[in-house]
Amino acid sequence: MQGYFFAVVVYLFVMDKAKPNRIIAHLDMDAFFASVEERYTPRFRGLPIVVGSDHKNGMGRGVVSTANYKAREYGIHSALPIAKAWQLSEEAKKQGKPEVIFLPVDFELYEKSSANIFRIICKYSDFVEPASIDEFYFDLSSAKNFKKAEIVCNKIKEEIRKEEKITCSVGIGPNKLISKIAAGFKKPDGMFVVLPVEAESFLEPLLIRKIPGIGPKTAEVLNGLDIIIVEDLKKFSKDKLKDLFGKWGEDLYYKVRGIDDSPIVLEREAKSIGEQSTFEINTLSALFVSDELAKMCRSVFGSFRTSGFDKFKTIAITVRFSDFETKTSAKTLKTELTIKNSKELEFEALKLVLPYFDRRKNPKLKQIRLIGVRIENLVKLNNAERQQNIFGNNY
DNA sequence: TCTGGGGTCCTAGGACCC
């Protein structure tokens, strides 16, 4: 009996060491782009604000990037076509409500704010992952318990409020999955803690769409199988989920049980650099499009030069037709070949795009609404190779 | 309401090589 007890204690100890409990926080800025704009322009305060591509008096082709909470009361939200947002604003105006302020996206402004928020979080954690411009994961295991982690997060929130004059919401949990969902629980300006023992029951009643990675398509498939909330998903075995969703299905099996071992990623290297642009008017003019393409290539090549990479092997282009059908073409260069200037990139990209202007790749001669260029297979050279690359086959 | 722009990751088929 004593031996058994001892064995159990040893087992629990070993398991504990094998899988140390983590305390992970997720910080999500509230209506980030709109909040930053509001902060820089005090007269906007309290008014509905929409940040998005140029609205062109309701005729623009873009979508909403961020709507502040006031604008959300009008039914405006992220990804809504900007023309529709304009309409909703007009309707509200008729009812005597203030009209929406439409602002273009000023990425550099938000980047600055984002960098400062990152700096603030780094004061409290050695392991911070910037997941996007307005989201951060960080490890607070060193706080030892969730109560103390909560105190730390409150300090971070306070400091961001003081320095950046904007609010954020924080979720704390045993892993990235739980903390991210928890951060969305008490928005805006909220904080929500999920203890490890609560993780599974916390997820169960949620709609499956709340699981990151389950988008509209996956949700539709699952809803068709009568799977509505996370608890329903537990009926599926690991193999069943693997059949349905491949490699990702196996992750999902663990996710719905609150298990997620994915680490905090401190730094990640870019895998591709690209740009795309939707025309104001659909077109089949090869002259016009090749001009736009050249501009984009120059800009992409500029980003490439400041990226710290030395070579790229693949050029990929995107063409979107008027009916939204989207095609991609790619060309991977033989390793000996290196693109040395923007002109060469323009040439390769143009070769990929031109077949879409005639029946080779556009049999119905559909109008084109968007083109994009992207470079992939980015390579960094070591010093010796770099010398070669610059001074070697120089023609 | 006709639907941005910047990305990442996964899958599947075909080519090619051994």
Added chain:
DNA sequence: TCTGGGGTCCTAGGACCC
């Protein structure tokens, strides 16, 4: 002879995220 199988690279497409 008419047939295997594994590994890797390339291309295209699609789902997803903010």
